Amino acid sequence: MAPTPRAIVYSSPFLPPEWIAAHGWTPSRRRPGPASEFEAEGVCRFAAGFAVLAGPDIRARVFATTCDPMRRGAEIGTDDPIPRFLFHMPATWQTPEAHGLYREELKRLGRFLERLGGCAPTPAGLMEQMERFEAARETLLARREILSSRAHAEEMDRFHATGEVPSGAPAVPRPKSAIPLMLLGSPLRADDLHLLDLLDRAGGWVAADATEFGEREWPRRFDRRRMGEDAFDELADAYFGHMPAIFRRPNGRFFEWLADARNRTPVRGIVFAAHPWCDLWRAELPRIREVSALPVLSLHLAGEGNAEGAWTTRIQAFLEMLA
Ligand code: SF4
Structure with a gap:
């Protein structure tokens, strides 16, 4: 029997698929489909669609706080049984602190992926x-x-x-x-x-x-x-x-x-x-x-x-x- 696909959908290209794959998951960025019920004022169609992306292989959604609508998207549809992770993405990038925060968030994402059943990554x-x-x-x-x-x-x-x-x-x-x-x-x-x-x-x-x-x-x-x-x-x-x-x-x-x-x-x-x-x-x-x-x-x-x-x-x- 073919193994069950284990996909983690993620909202931003700033979330490295290499990192997700190194934890044993299939990283997956997908374009949202037709209108979602959450296309309310203040939530763009892309963010609203991402919040309800469906698929039998999806094991978690990872939102990144790259804009207000995506941040809002992480809050809507929260009766969703699929686990969510909100990645705090620094908007600034010119200080060591911003780079440090990004690294810490990657590590926190890694711990989330391990708790879901993924493996700890090795350097190799x-x-x-x-x-x-x-x-x-x-x-x-x-x-x-x-x-x-x-x-x-x-x-x-x-x-x-x-x-x-x-x-x-x-x-x-x-x-x-x-x-x-x-x-x-x-x-x-x-x-x-x-x-x-x-x-x-x-x-x-x-x-x-x-x-x-x-x-x-x-x-x-x-x-x-x-x-x-x-x-x-x-x-x-x-x-x-x-x-x-x-x-x-x-x-x-x-x-x-x-x-x-x-x-x-x-x-x-x-x-x-x-x-x-x-x-x-x-x-x-x-x-x-x-x-x-x-x-x-x-x-x-x-x-x-x-x-x-x-x-x-x-x-x-x-x-x-x-x-
Ligand atoms: S509002 Fe955010 S999620 Fe929507 S298109 Fe603009 S940057 Fe992308």
């Missing part, structure tokens, strides 16, 4: 997971070049949800003439992914996914020497010490990343999408326009239906302008 086991996830990220990054926006997002989703690494010929290759774009903003829910179909159909291609499910919020490459000395310390630094994110204070590193992104990936425009109630992203739109110095198409992720007709027209007009 953690290093093995770090090597595995880093190799997978590099494979996925290379495959972006050959896949349509939608096909690549689906491969990324399988990796985030199960750790599966894609291989073989692309099912849906990208047309060579497609216009390279950056996708930026709130993480898309499963229902929002048709945005990528619209971009592909209109002659665009997401050359850089700068949402939470894309490569912007990946750790820096692991340093093998430091990893050999102290794998946990290297893991924490590669994530908390280096990842740009909109929730960090100050969030200058995000804008440095954005300014550099133009040199690394020659995108011709930015498609910006944000959920209702996501003040973190909406507040930064003017500065995103200024720093990127690129044309920006701003779309509202309004949920069911998502005004598909209006999106289609605006996306087509945007890509015609960039052509």
